[in-house]
Amino acid sequence: MTKIKFIAFILFAAIISSCSSDNSDESRSDSFFKFTYDGKAQNIKTWQAQKQGDFIEVMGTSEEGIAIDFKFNSYGNLYQALTNPVTNNNNIPWLQASENFTSNTFTFTLENLNTTDKTVQVKFSGKVYEDGYDYESDFVNVSGSFKVSYEEITPQVEGLGTFAKIDGKDWHGLSFDGTIENQTTKIIYAENDGEYTIGIAFPDYNAKTGTYNFTSNNSAYKISFQKYDVATHENITYDVSGTVNFTTLNTVLAAGTFSLTATHPTTKAKIVISNGTFKESAAF
Numbered sequence: 001m002t003k004i005k006f007i008a009f010i011l012f013a014a015i016i017s018s019c020s021s022d023n024s025d026e027s028r029s030d031s032f033f034k035f036t037y038d039g040k041a042q043n044i045k046t047w048q049a050q051k052q053g054d055f056i057e058v059m060g061t062s063e064e065g066i067a068i069d070f071k072f073n074s075y076g077n078l079y080q081a082l083t084n085p086v087t088n089n090n091n092i093p094w095l096q097a098s099e100n101f102t103s104n105t106f107t108f109t110l111e112n113l114n115t116t117d118k119t120v121q122v123k124f125s126g127k128v129y130e131d132g133y134d135y136e137s138d139f140v141n142v143s144g145s146f147k148v149s150y151e152e153i154t155p156q157v158e159g160l161g162t163f164a165k166i167d168g169k170d171w172h173g174l175s176f177d178g179t180i181e182n183q184t185t186k187i188i189y190a191e192n193d194g195e196y197t198i199g200i201a202f203p204d205y206n207a208k209t210g211t212y213n214f215t216s217n218n219s220a221y222k223i224s225f226q227k228y229d230v231a232t233h234e235n236i237t238y239d240v241s242g243t244v245n246f247t248t249l250n251t252v253l254a255a256g257t258f259s260l261t262a263t264h265p266t267t268k269a270k271i272v273i274s275n276g277t278f279k280e281s282a283a284f
Contacts, residue, residue: 031119033060035068035144037083042066049120049150054161055174056113056120058148065090068142070122073161075172076110077192078102083128083142095128095140100235101228102193105135112147121147135233157253157279162190162198164258164276173198178284180204185219188254188280197235199224200254200278202246211245214260221246225262225273238262238271248279255279 033044042062049058051074059069065087071080078097085092097106106126113120125143129135162173173190181187186207188200201222214222216239223244226235242260249256258276263269 031148033144033146033148035060035062035066035142035146037062037064037066037068037142038140040064047146047148049148050153051118051120051150052153053155053158054172056150058120058122058146058150060146061086066092068144070108070124072108072110072122073172073174073192074110074113075170076108077172077194078106078108079174079176079192081106081108081124081126081128081142083140093130093138093140095130096132097126097128098135099132100135100233101195101230104195104228104230106193108193111145117149118152119147119149121145159279160281162200162276162278162280164198165274166196167271171196175200175280178282181219186282186284187224188278188282190278190280195228195230197226197228198273198276198278199226200244200258200280202249202254207246207249209246209249209256211243213243215239215241223258223260223273223276225260225271227271236264239265242273250282252281252283253279254282 033047035042035044042064044060044062047060054074057071059067061067065085067084067086069082072078081097084094109123111121111123123145127139128142129137129139131137164171173192175188175190177189179187184204185201186204190198201224203220212221221244223242225238225240229236240260240262244256244258246256256278259274262271
């Protein structure tokens, strides 16, 4: 099995190649960026933010030589938080929020998104780790808040993301991970900062659009469902039964609708996923 970490291909091909406050924030008296790293307040005076569809990225750079970068959606789900050195000649490590159930160890609150004024306001606090997949790795506590202006970028493809109701509650995610399983099945993983992962599976070659009924035993065209267990620090793969309709399916894009019931393999507790839609990059 080959697992590939990627940023969705049509999002930010070259987002924030440099950090500057040339987005007119200097003229906004209500703009700010507060950041504390390992108990030490950082002096951030330069930042940049961009919004493309529902996807937002904000990065600030401190005079002390630390950058902090957030990727999140307009619903308030954090996809990724990173801290890194601005130059290669200091001792600041590259760190990231946990890639597993991020909101369990990192609090990210979207306080306001003003699409008229094009401003975004956020409060955050939590741990950033040396290894985002290892909860026992060294970490640093960070906290802060910001209100910044963003630049609106027209999406190359509208409506990217995966959306559903999980036990009646709205869920919004995006794919950053992909797997080629047994060299035959391509699986797109849609996630947010919560405990659930939705997998969209179809043949790597000669995939065809259409409606397919599936169970856990059918690996050709199906939706998989996982829930992160904070006690074991592992994902639990649920048994699934449902229907998926692929309306677009090629080497670049997968889109469609789905519904399913996910059953815990041991307790047999059920989770109902309804009104599912997806439009995700398949280019990996």
